[in-house]
Amino acid sequence: MADEINELAQSYGWPVVYEADRDFDKAKGREVNWGVTKQVVLGYLESHISNDCCIVAVGHDPELAERVMRQMDDDLQDEIEDVSDLLRAITSEDNPQRLAQALVRVGFGAPRDFDQEFFEAFRKAARQNDEYRVRDIAVSSIAYVEWREFKPLLIEIKADDPEEQVRARAAIVLRAYEAAGM
Known part of the structure; x- marks a missing residue:
């Protein structure tokens, strides 16, 4: 989808200002940024886990970033997965591998504003799933959602998840939240 x-x-007329390809050893997917203006960048992220992608517009001009996202929504409307389908994927999937992939998609496509149903689905995957890799990916995907309501959950996971890898991931996401001022 990056080519499209x-x-x-x-x-x-937006030039590429940054590009990095997949690095499986560092668990990174593809990332491309286009300079809309000096104040706003359109970013493309592709998951190495699920091969799904998302786009975001960020910068020091939130109104322009919002207009860019509305334009992208219009231009790519046939490519965007419906929010209700995303939620259904993480609330009804039992297969750990498919659930992990769905969690990445939901992290990319969750509503911008807090949504209790999405929060509960993430909480359940991050705290109650028997497979530690699913919990780890749920915590990783929370980084993309950026809802303040996740902070207490991340603190709990950092303190008492039975797997060191999941606790460490929660610490990383918490630092990212703090760096973002949350």
């Missing part, structure tokens, strides 16, 4: 978004960005 690149074509869109180029049609708007």
